[in-house]
Amino acid sequence: MASPLEVTKTATLTGHRDCVYTLERSGQENIFFSAAGDGFVVAWDLNNPENGDLIANANSSVYALKYLADKDLLVIGQNFKSLQVVSPGTKKLVHTVAMPPVSIFELAYSEMNQKLYAGLADGSLVEIETDKTLSFSVKKVVKGNGKSLRCLALNEARNELAAGYSDHSIKIFDAGTLKLKQEIEAHANSVFTVAYTPDGKYLLSGSRDAHLRVWNAEKNYEEHASIIAHMFTINHIAFSPDGKYFATCSMDKSIKVWDAASFKLLKVIDKARHAGHGTSVNKLFWSGHENALVSCSDDRTISVWDIKLKRYEDNTVRNSAENV
Template identity: 60%
Template sequence: MASKVQVQKMATLTGHRDCVYSLEQSGCETHFYSAAGDGMIVRWDFNDPENGELIARTESSVYAIKYIPDRDLLLVGQNNDGLHVIDVKQKAIVKSVPLPKVPIFDIEYVAELNKIYVGLKNGGIAIVAADTFELETIVRKSEKSVRSLAYNAKTNELAAGYSDHSVRIFDAVTMDLKFELQNHTNSVFSIVYSPDGELLLTGGRDAHLRVWEATNNYKERGYVIAHMYTINNITYSPDGRYFATCSMDKSIKLWDAETFKLLKVIDKVRNASHGTSVNKLFWSAHKNQLVSCSDDRTISVWDINFDAL
């Protein structure tokens, strides 16, 4: 089964001068953004992968970026300097949101609620109004970092993965705490809801991929030891039938979203993949291409073909 998925590396994107931490979609299907430890925000074109376009440069590392499609704005979480709002066309900062001077690890934008949620190293989740970019409040349920955020439109809940080994589920409007999931044994680095809102997938430093039934009071359906080391990111394919994980063990793995069977391993030996930790994934609707970024300062574009399955 595993060998039937065809994977081909389409491009290796270079230019960042430090570890690449974040990837994000753009308003155009053929474009996406990257951010890195060098403070550079770059826009890439699948049709012209050799030439990245510098959109902004910040003073410190950037771990999180988020695109606001209806306004063509890019939210940039700087290491110790708050949230910046960048007008992509003008390549200019149009607003800076002062926040506690700690790293920002994740940003979630929810258009229907007019809210931006920002995960902070001090354990806080900052809630920012999406129309005015004014800070509304900071909700802090832990002393440890908020590493990952995910919104579920079906249940109107915000999930947050923390470095205290917990996943906390909030009412996305009131920010009342609804559930605490504590089965992980180390920091939770990545969380994602299934496209239908039925499941929550979580992963982190314990290398366990855990599956929770979001519409059944977050009962745990099960888990797999998905990688040798930390799971850094989990992302679904555009059609929701598959998902991918990436890890500090340098590999990317492709999974069946219904059966949770491992379908393919992408690594350096078999696929000339990354030589160090793979930090983030972006699965584009453009030709079903999967994008990965790494501590090795490169970004890879993969053509994934499931037709043989």
């Protein structure tokens, strides 16, 4: 059976001079940020995608960005040096937070707790406290075992922070205290991405072992599903704005779109069928602006995809992993 989704590539954004590693939302649905190995942090407008606006130059590779919606600030994880806090509107540096001299792989932010979390290449989990005066200060460092902390996901409803590591594990922390609540032997290789479903009931994880795993947060994180989702490393997971779908991207150069209720594969986006990326797809951003799915890659480009649900006479969604 045919896929229920139609996918059209609407734009290819160029300008970065190195691998594009990360994408992040802004305070406007049509604006998003990208960062790359060239150190450039760029704002893009989906209404006028041809030209990016340089927000900052970190002078080293940037793997992690985090937009703080309640403060209208963008945090830049500058490799081997610091966190830079920038005002996107003025492009001015607001604050710098000194960090250990290792790569910053991931950032997460709890508006409820007014805390920023950073995952580092040495396995450390760093808690940075913020306040209304826009002050940022390191309050706590949870040391790891030397294996990289690759990814973070925050569940505000449960006040939990999930962290994925290169030792194949996922650790669940209390987001307020950073007390370890649980450790999951999750994968057969490094955990590269974790994401909670919008309702907070499930945690999804993707790994270098190419498996997508689903954990039931309401049942002590017992395994709900295990899917061989890609040929190689799963780099990122992103949910659609309405929460009905999620997308995965991989080192195998493809993007896959899934049904969030059944975890069934709905669509494969690749180079052969959709003029997709030619190398590893590193990160996804699913915008509320016209349901645009944005992807970035080692090929130095950013692609914008229009995702539409086909209309059937029986008005049902036909989920099939065949011919997608």
